[in-house]
Structure formats: C-alpha cells, structure tokens
Amino acid sequence: MTEIDTTIQSIRAREILDSRGNPTVEAEVTLACGAHARAASPSGASTGVHEALELRDGTPGRYNGKGVQRPVNLINHGIGDRLTGFDARDQQAVDRALIDLDGTANKQNLGANTTLAVSMAVARAAATAEGRRLWEYLGDPAEPLLPVPMMNILNGGVHANWQGPDFQEYLIAPYGAPTFAEALRWGAEIYHALKAFLKEKGYSTGVGDEGGFAPAVSSNTEPLDLIVEAIERAGYTPGTQIGIALDPASSSFYHDGAYELRTEGLTLTAAEMVDRYRDLAGAYPIVVIEDGLAEDDWDGWRLLTEAIGDRVELVGDDLFVTNVTRIERGIREGVANAVLIKPNQIGTVTETIAAVRLAQQNGWGAMVSHRSGETVDTFIADFTVAMRTGHLKTGAPARGERVEKYNQLLRIEEAAGGAVRYAGRAGFVR
Ligand SMILES: O=C(O)[C@@H](CO)OP(=O)(O)O
Numbered sequence: 249m250t251e252i253d254t255t256i257q258s259i260r261a262r263e264i265l266d267s268r269g270n271p272t273v274e275a276e277v278t279l280a281c282g283a284h285a286r287a288a289s290p291s292g293a294s295t296g297v298h299e300a301l302e303l304r305d306g307t308p309g310r311y312n313g314k315g316v317q318r319p320v321n322l323i324n325h326g327i328g329d330r331l332t333g334f335d336a337r338d339q340q341a342v343d344r345a346l347i348d349l350d351g352t353a354n355k356q357n358l359g360a361n362t363t364l365a366v367s368m369a370v371a372r373a374a375a376t377a378e379g380r381r382l383w384e385y386l387g388d389p390a391e392p393l394l395p396v397p398m399m400n401i402l403n404g405g406v407h408a409n410w411q412g413p414d415f416q417e418y419l420i421a422p423y424g425a426p427t428f429a430e431a432l433r434w435g436a437e438i439y440h441a442l443k444a445f446l447k448e449k450g451y452s453t454g455v456g457d458e459g460g461f462a463p464a465v466s467s468n469t470e471p472l473d474l475i476v477e478a479i480e481r482a483g484y485t486p487g488t489q490i491g492i493a494l495d496p497a498s499s500s501f502y503h504d505g506a507y508e509l510r511t512e513g514l515t516l517t518a519a520e521m522v523d524r525y526r527d528l529a530g531a532y533p534i535v536v537i538e539d540g541l542a543e544d545d546w547d548g549w550r551l552l553t554e555a556i557g558d559r560v561e562l563v564g565d566d567l568f569v570t571n572v573t574r575i576e577r578g579i580r581e582g583v584a585n586a587v588l589i590k591p592n593q594i595g596t597v598t599e600t601i602a603a604v605r606l607a608q609q610n611g612w613g614a615m616v617s618h619r620s621g622e623t624v625d626t627f628i629a630d631f632t633v634a635m636r637t638g639h640l641k642t643g644a645p646a647r648g649e650r651v652e653k654y655n656q657l658l659r660i661e662e663a664a665g666g667a668v669r670y671a672g673r674a675g676f677v678r
C-alpha cells in the first residue's frame with residue numbers, strides 16, 4: 249500500500265455568513281495527496297467574558313466593524329505559510345504551532361475564530377485523505393455512542409431579543425428513545441405539538457436564534473408548563489421518556505451581584521436562585537441546568553451544587569469556557585459536575601479534546617454545544633460521537649444550520665450499523 253502524503257500544501261480562508269447574517273471565517277486546507285476540506289467557525293451571542301477572543305475587524309465600515317477580513321488575511325498571509333509542510337495527521341503539532349504563533353493565553357492576537365477554522369479544516373482534510381469518516385478519524389471508538397439530542401425548543405434572553413422569558417434556553421432530552429433516529433423524531437413531534445399549542449393559546453410562533461419558539465410568556469416557569477403539555481400532546485411521557493433541560497445563561501441577567509428577572513419583576517440573590525432551581529427540579533423532570541448562576545459567582549455555584557448536584561447535571565458554560573484551568577478549579581472546589589464544550593471558546597481541536605478528557609477522567613459530564621450563530625458545518629456532530637460525550641445540544645429540530653448537525657448524526661448512526669449504541673439516560677452524569 250502506498251503511503252498517502254498528508255503534508256499541508258496550502259491553507260486559504262474566506263469570509264462567509266453565519267445564521268444571523270454576520271460574517272464568519274471559513275478555512276480551506278489542501279494536502280499534497282490532493283485531499284482538501286473546509287471548516288467554518290461559529291459565533292456566540294451570550295458569550296462568556298472568559299472566552300478566548302473572537303477577532304473581528306473592529307473599524308466601522310463593512311458590517312459595522314463585525315467583518316472578519318482581519319482573520320481571513322491572517323490565514324492567507326501568515327498562518328497558511330507557517331503551517332505549510334506540517335503533516336495534517338499531526339493535529340497536536342498543528343495546534344501547538346497555532347497556539348505558539350498566537351502567543352497568548354486567550355488567542356488575543358489571532359482570534360479563536362481564526363485558529364479554530366484552520367484547526368478543524370486540518371482534521372477534516374486528514375480524515376478525507378485517509379478515507380475515514382471524521383468521527384472515526386477523531387476517536388475511532390469501538391462502540392460509537394450516539395448522543396441524546398438536547399433540542400432547544402423555546403428561546404428567551406438575548407436569543408429572543410428579551411421579548412420572552414429571561415431564561416435563554418428550554419430544551420427537551422428524549423433519553424427514553426431506543427435509537428438516535430427515534431429520539432430526533434420524538435423531538436420534532438414535540439416541537440410541532442408545541443407550535444400548535446402556542447397558536448391555540450394566542451402566542452406568536454416566531455422563533456429565536458436557535459430555532460425555538462419565542463413566546464412573550466409572563467414568567468420563567470410558564471415555558472415548562474407549555475413544554476410538559478406539548479410532550480403529552482405528542483404522546484410521550486415527561487420524566488420517563490423525555491427530560492427537560494434549562495440554560496438560563498444567567499450571566500446575561502446578573503447585575504451588581506443580583507439576578508434580575510425582568511419578566512417577573514424580581515431581583516433575586518444567588519441563594520434565592522438556588523431555591524428556585526431546587527423547586528423547579530422537584531416539580532418538573534429537569535435533568536440538566538446549565539449556567540444557573542453567573543460566570544464568576546463561584547459561591548452561588550457552590551450552593552447550587554450542594555443543593556441539587558446529586559440529582560441534576562449542572563453544566564458550566566460561561567463558568568468554564570472550555571478552558572482546562574477553569575475546569576480544574578471547578579473540580580477542585582466541587583463546583584458543578586459537568587462542562588459545556590464549545591470549540592470556539594478555546595480555539596483548537598486539541599485544546600477542546602483536552603477539556604473533554606479532563607471532565608471525563610474526573611467522572612464529570614461533557615456536553616458538546618453549537619453557538620447561537622452557526623453555519624452548516626457539522627464538525628461538532630462527529631466530534632461528539634468520537635468523544636462519546638453522551639449528549640449534544642445544537643438547537644431546535646428546525647432551521648438548516650441546526651438540523652444539519654442532527655442529520656449528520658442520523659448518517660453516522662446508519663453508517664455505524666450494529667456497533668452503534670444510543671446513550672439514552674446514561675448520557676448524563678446524574
Ligand atoms: O449559551 C449557550 O449555551 C449558547 C449556545 O446555545 O449560546 P451562545 O452561542 O449565544 O453563547
């Protein structure tokens with residue numbers, strides 16, 4: 249067998265649009281053997297202050313300073329040349345070179361959007377050259393684990409321009425399904441049942457950034473009642489077949505040391521928020537709460553973990569920002585029990601894998617996630633299967649940029665055949 253030459257021959261970048269109509273970076277890698285692949289960075293709206301930098305043009309003009317010509321130029325005039333000659337199969341060396349070229353802890357010079365597009369495109373090009381599927385190339389698990397799709401069917405907070413609830417995301421988790429394909433079908437049926445129910449109640453069925461409905465509800469609890477009803481109308485049982493997850497994204501309504509629930513006209517302390525989550529977890533089949541407390545409210549997080557960490561998966565997103573230093577602190581201090589994994593919060597595939605492994609080695613959960621600004625790139629679908637993380641959140645079962653990830657998982661489940669397993673309830677740490 250002749251050895252395939254996976255030496256990087258060229259890397260080019262371009263500006264494309266994301267699902268919010270904002271520019272983002274797409275990188276394209278060509279190898280000596282002729283294989284080529286591309287990858288695009290997503291972009292968040294409720295970004296954590298500790299995330300790696302997302303580099304944009306900054307100056308008014310094209311896209312009001314939100315353009316990405318600077319990242320594109322960095323790749324076309326510098327990064328591409330630096331990485332030419334590297335073996336695309338040596339992901340760690342490629343990512344190390346990107347990290348060194350940037351030279352900061354937070355990708356301040358190159359931007360995590362710049363480095364991530366390159367890093368993912370290199371991995372995909374290497375997989376293509378080897379004729380392997382990306383999930384096999386990244387992890388080669390003997391028994392591929394299909395994740396529970398965490399479907400965000402009701403949007404609030406900044407993703408709904410603060411027209412709906414303060415809590416940003418209400419998700420359904422069809423963990424009782426026998427296969428991923430069935431889970432996705434259940435989720436889509438519940439999504440449609442919710443739409444019909446909202447219409448019946450006179451609510452708008454317009455959607456937010458992640459494809460979930462964004463009704464102008466009068467409290468943060470009302471969506472839970474709407475969703476429970478939708479689950480039942482679709483013919484499923486809340487709690488045994490379908491769980492509910494929340495991402496309040498509370499950093500976005502945390503001001504001057506308190507949590508401001510505008511919808512309810514209330515300002516709560518961390519302890520009062522914890523009481524509320526305890527009550528909600530008692531009254532509804534809640535399996536996951538992400539970012540229940542704010543990104544630097546470690547004391548509040550500790551209270552929450554002590555209160556319900558034994559029965560609810562408590563996921564740190566803005567708290568950990570896919571950063572091993574912050575995750576290590578959480579593990580050391582017993583704060584949270586799971587990590588949200590967003591590759592663009594840290595900027596390379598290698599560093600993202602390190603964050604997943606750190607969580608898994610400590611018995612913590614790792615939930616891979618899309619961003620609210622997405623493209624049709626499906627890297628995270630393959631990544632989730634490769635890392636066997638058991639669950640993935642990538643929006644509503646509607647809107648192209650969201651369903652493309654779910655559809656990729658359908659393809660993976662089909663391709664993996666008999667070897668495959670659906671994570672189900674075991675996909676959660678609690
Ligand atoms: O808070 C989140 O978890 C994400 C993704 O759902 O939102 P954004 O990409 O806007 O940070």
Ligand SMILES: [Mg+2]
Pocket residue numbers: 495497538539565566588
């Ligand atoms: Mg979040």
